Amino acid sequence: MRTQIIFIYFLFIFSCSNKQTKEQQPDVKTIPIADKYYIYEMRTYTSHPGKLSDLESRFRNHTNGFFIKHGMNPVAYWRPSDGDLKDNTLFYIIAHNNRAAAQESWEAFVTDPDWKKVYQESRQDGPLVADIKSVFMNTTDYSPMQ
Numbered sequence: 001m002r003t004q005i006i007f008i009y010f011l012f013i014f015s016c017s018n019k020q021t022k023e024q025q026p027d028v029k030t031i032p033i034a035d036k037y038y039i040y041e042m043r044t045y046t047s048h049p050g051k052l053s054d055l056e057s058r059f060r061n062h063t064n065g066f067f068i069k070h071g072m073n074p075v076a077y078w079r080p081s082d083g084d085l086k087d088n089t090l091f092y093i094i095a096h097n098n099r100a101a102a103q104e105s106w107e108a109f110v111t112d113p114d115w116k117k118v119y120q121e122s123r124q125d126g127p128l129v130a131d132i133k134s135v136f137m138n139t140t141d142y143s144p145m146q
Contacts, residue, residue: 038095039136040075041102045090046131052079052088055128059090062118067094070108071101088130099136 047055059077067074073095080086096102109115122128139145 037139038073039098039102039138040093040095042091042093042135042137044131044133045092045129047088047090047128048126048130049088051126051128052090054122054125055090058118058122058128059092062115062122066109066112066115066118067105070112071105072096072109102136 045055056079064074075093075095077090077092079091080089096105
C-alpha cells in the first residue's frame, strides 16, 4: 500500500511539475511523461549549516528550469521529515534518456553562462552545498512503474 501511495504521489508530482515549470519559464522544453526505459539519477545534497532554505530557493527559482533547458527531466524533490538529515539534506531524482544523455546534459548545465551567474549570485553569503552524492538507477522488472 505504501509503495502504491508513493508511486501515485510520484506521478502527481511529475505531471504537476510540467505545468509549474512551463508557467514560470515558457521557453523551456516540456517534461516528457515518465518512461520505464529512462535511467534515473538520485542525487543527495548536504547543505552547509543554515543554507538549506537558500538551496531550496535556488532549485525552486532557477535550477529546475536549467535542468529542463538542458534535457534533464526532474521527477521529484524530497526533504527528510525528521532525524539528523532534516535540517541540511535535499534528495531528488531526475530522469535521463541514457547515461550518455545524462553526461551531455550535465556538461551543458554546468557550462551554461546563465547558470554560472545564478550559481555565483546564490553564493554571495557563502557556499550552499557541502556535499553531493549521485547514484544512477534502472527500473526493475518488478517495479510498479512498469
